[in-house]
Amino acid sequence: MLNTREKSFSLQGFLDNLQAYFAAKSWRWYLTLFGILAVMAYILNWFVPQAQDNPAAFVRYTYNGIAEGAILALVSVGLVLIYKATDVINFAHGEFMMLGAYIAYEMLVEFKVSFLGIDGLGLVPALIAAAVIMGLLGILVERLILRPLVGEPVISVIMVTIGLSSIIHAGVGLQWGTDAKTWQVRDTALADGILAQVPEVFPEDSEIRQDLETGAYEREIEGSRRPVRFQYDKVYIVLIVSVVILALIFFFKYSKQGIAMRATADDQQASLSMGISVKRIFAITWSIAAMTAGIAGLIVADTGGGAKTDIPGVGLRAFPVIILGGLDSIAGAIVGGLMIGLLEQYAVGYIDPLLQENFASLASASTKNVVPYLVLVVILMFKPYGLFGQKRIERV
Amino acid sequence: MTATQCGVFHESYGSDLQLRPTTMQRIRIVLVLAVVVILPLVANNYLIRISNSIIIAAIGAIGLNILVGYTGQISLGQGAFLAVGAYSSALLTTYYDVPWPIAVILASFITAGIGMMFGIPSLRLKGLYLAVATLAAQQIVQWVLNNWDPIDGIRDGRATNALRIPDPKIFGYQLNQDEKAFYVFGVLILIAVVIVTVNLFRTHVGRAFIAIRDQDIAAEVMGVNIFRYKLLAFATSSFFVGLAGALLAQHSTAISWERFTIEISIQYLAMIIIGGLGTISGSIYGAIFITVLPELLREMGDFLTKSEVLNADDFRLYLPFIQRGAFGVAIVITLILEPEGIVKMWRDIKNYFRLWPFSY
Numbered sequence: 001m002l003n004t005r006e007k008s009f010s011l012q013g014f015l016d017n018l019q020a021y022f023a024a025k026s027w028r029w030y031l032t033l034f035g036i037l038a039v040m041a042y043i044l045n046w047f048v049p050q051a052q053d054n055p056a057a058f059v060r061y062t063y064n065g066i067a068e069g070a071i072l073a074l075v076s077v078g079l080v081l082i083y084k085a086t087d088v089i090n091f092a093h094g095e096f097m098m099l100g101a102y103i104a105y106e107m108l109v110e111f112k113v114s115f116l117g118i119d120g121l122g123l124v125p126a127l128i129a130a131a132v133i134m135g136l137l138g139i140l141v142e143r144l145i146l147r148p149l150v151g152e153p154v155i156s157v158i159m160v161t162i163g164l165s166s167i168i169h170a171g172v173g174l175q176w177g178t179d180a181k182t183w184q185v186r187d188t189a190l191a192d193g194i195l196a197q198v199p200e201v202f203p204e205d206s207e208i209r210q211d212l213e214t215g216a217y218e219r220e221i222e223g224s225r226r227p228v229r230f231q232y233d234k235v236y237i238v239l240i241v242s243v244v245i246l247a248l249i250f251f252f253k254y255s256k257q258g259i260a261m262r263a264t265a266d267d268q269q270a271s272l273s274m275g276i277s278v279k280r281i282f283a284i285t286w287s288i289a290a291m292t293a294g295i296a297g298l299i300v301a302d303t304g305g306g307a308k309t310d311i312p313g314v315g316l317r318a319f320p321v322i323i324l325g326g327l328d329s330i331a332g333a334i335v336g337g338l339m340i341g342l343l344e345q346y347a348v349g350y351i352d353p354l355l356q357e358n359f360a361s362l363a364s365a366s367t368k369n370v371v372p373y374l375v376l377v378v379i380l381m382f383k384p385y386g387l388f389g390q391k392r393i394e395r396v
Numbered sequence: 397m398t399a400t401q402c403g404v405f406h407e408s409y410g411s412d413l414q415l416r417p418t419t420m421q422r423i424r425i426v427l428v429l430a431v432v433v434i435l436p437l438v439a440n441n442y443l444i445r446i447s448n449s450i451i452i453a454a455i456g457a458i459g460l461n462i463l464v465g466y467t468g469q470i471s472l473g474q475g476a477f478l479a480v481g482a483y484s485s486a487l488l489t490t491y492y493d494v495p496w497p498i499a500v501i502l503a504s505f506i507t508a509g510i511g512m513m514f515g516i517p518s519l520r521l522k523g524l525y526l527a528v529a530t531l532a533a534q535q536i537v538q539w540v541l542n543n544w545d546p547i548d549g550i551r552d553g554r555a556t557n558a559l560r561i562p563d564p565k566i567f568g569y570q571l572n573q574d575e576k577a578f579y580v581f582g583v584l585i586l587i588a589v590v591i592v593t594v595n596l597f598r599t600h601v602g603r604a605f606i607a608i609r610d611q612d613i614a615a616e617v618m619g620v621n622i623f624r625y626k627l628l629a630f631a632t633s634s635f636f637v638g639l640a641g642a643l644l645a646q647h648s649t650a651i652s653w654e655r656f657t658i659e660i661s662i663q664y665l666a667m668i669i670i671g672g673l674g675t676i677s678g679s680i681y682g683a684i685f686i687t688v689l690p691e692l693l694r695e696m697g698d699f700l701t702k703s704e705v706l707n708a709d710d711f712r713l714y715l716p717f718i719q720r721g722a723f724g725v726a727i728v729i730t731l732i733l734e735p736e737g738i739v740k741m742w743r744d745i746k747n748y749f750r751l752w753p754f755s756y
Contacts, residue, residue, distance in 0.1 A: 089528075155470050159731060162665070166720050166723050169720055170724060174721070369535060373532035373535045373536055374536065376532055380517055380529055
């Protein structure tokens with residue numbers, strides 16, 4: 001009886017709580033809040049009219065941003081998993097992605113896999129193969145390289161993953177060379193089937209639909225104007241990422257190993273004394289992370305011109321994401337991924353033209369790569385553990 | 397060698413303050429200096445050029461080691477700070493006609509300032525969060541170098557990415573052409589840097605750095621102003637890194653942003669890891685190792701192609717990957733087998749022979 005709490009809602013009580021919450025804050029907190037609100041109001045005041053001015057462009061940037069963000073989220077989830085379980089940031093994650101892409105290339109082009117007799121769905125077995133092989137590789141990497149370094153300082157463990165990234169990069173270079181390895185299997189079946197449904201969202205005669213199909217934004221690259229078209233197939237990125245993340249959520253919520261993994265992330269010693277094999281958990285963690293990286297790499301390669309050696313750059317873009325969302329928060333990785341993805345696209349759409357108009361000396365600049373880092377530094381000033389990260393309490 | 401010493405005993409304050417208290421250490425330092433002096437007399441131009449790269453790398457690695465090895469603040473922004481040093485010295489000499497020695501010194505101070513600015517997040521960030529915040533420094537500086545037109549050079553009336561630097565001259569020697577002259581100049585600077593840094597860690601400032609690395613909260617309780625000393629560590633570290641960058645610029649005829657990417661940051665981190673974190677000699681060993689490794693591989697490959705074991709075209713194609721793979725393998729093997737680096741290996745070898753034939 002003592003534990004039952006009054007559930008009924010009283011406005012007076014709510015207001016009292018609110019008042020107590022705000023009364024407890026110092027004037028500095030209010031000043032910071034006011035400053036943040038003022039800056040946000042200023043930015044919105046600049047941004048909203050532009051977005052309203054050309055809604056089609058805004059929809060396109062948002063759309064591309066969500067697709068990019070989904071990939072970043074998938075990459076970041078792997079990084080966060082590794083960090084949560086083993087307190088390591090994996091600097092070889094981009095290289096894992098690259099390997100996944102090359103495995104998919106081998107499957108699709110060398111072994112010519114297909115699924116249900118439809119050429120277009122060859123991507124499905126390729127994806128499964130990439131996930132399985134990467135999963136095994138993850139276990140191998142953990143066993144051979146990471147386990148000897150348990151208990152070493154952070155910098156050593158970071159460096160060993162950097163060393164690993166160099167080795168993978170060298171191996172890929174020796175095996176496949178520097179040219180991009182492309183494949184074209186998503187031809188008619190997929191495009192006519194599922195993806196053909198997408199244009200139906202917007203009516204035929206709508207301005208947005210026409211804009212999405214023809215009027216892609218253009219950027220001047222080395223003298224030639226290259227149109228960057230809106231890709232309907234980006235829908236499937238969001239689809240695959242959602243499926244993978246949902247699968248992960250169910251795995252962590254209901255499976256025995258998933259629960260053991262959460263327990264290990266929470267308290268290694270306690271879970272060790274409860275009979276959980278922490279070594280095995282580490283191996284599973286690396287395996288799952290490598291799997292997600294492999295899948296992400298496949299998607300990046302499929303939508304971005306094939307398997308090539310600059311895929312690790314996408315892995316580098318995931319670092320602001322995980323710091324922004326908080327190193328130990330999976331929700332943070334997803335939200336952060338979408339935020340950075342959108343931010344990059346809005347930077348392309350709205351900040352680049354601004355720079356071109358106002359600063360002659362920065363005429364050819366693309367702010368896509370630097371804006372996430374600028375935002376990151378500003379946010380870290382106020383929230384040093386990211387948006388959702390857990391604050392660590394240290395004792396001496 | 398029948399009786400060995402079991403410790404170093406000081407009988408006066410004078411001997412306690414010495415950097416090299418034992419005879420063996422003094423003999424060793426004389427030997428090292430002898431090698432340094434004899435090298436330019438016997439070596440060819442190619443070897444001296446590599447030595448010059450080592451000197452520059454060693455100064456940069458010592459700078460990075462102050463921050464990472466001694467103060468425990470992981471930095472991925474080394475390339476950015478090198479770039480700030482290189483570009484500021486280059487711009488000062490190109491556009492403002494500052495004599496190059498003054499430009500080098502000014503560039504070091506400018507880099508120290510920039511380093512301090514990017515050190516501000518260390519007030520609240522720690523460990524991996526700080527590492528990624530320094531990655532932000534790297535990306536932002538790289539973006540500015542890549543996109544900002546005024547720092548592009550001009551060749552044949554067209555803007556190029558490479559910035560050409562006026563020839564630095566000293567006593568009639570042209571440093572970017574005459575490798576031997578640069579060698580003499582560089583060795584003197586490196587010796588000065590080593591003496592300054594070794595002594596730095598005998599002062600209260602250096603001890604404060606080490607206290608912050610070992611346990612920052614305890615250090616704060618002991619009265620170390622953490623924020624001040626962290627900023628100071630960023631500033632001293634960046635000063636030497638900026639010096640290395642400025643020397644790099646003066647040694648080359650032209651610089652471009654490709655030489656200051658994140659790969660360079662990683663190479664410098666590898667130097668101090670392989671050499672030994674938190675040691676000055678380790679920084680130098682690491683600089684030698686990382687600079688010599690790719691050259692050695694290339695020489696070996698050249699030898700194999702000459703004896704027709706390898707096809708020359710294949711070799712040229714694969715060399716960058718082999719070099720990169722060897723770099724990765726070196727890091728991984730060092731960390732797994734001897735996490736404390738070359739310094740520890742050297743100490744183990746010394747101890748083995750000092751105690752030989754007894755194992756303890």
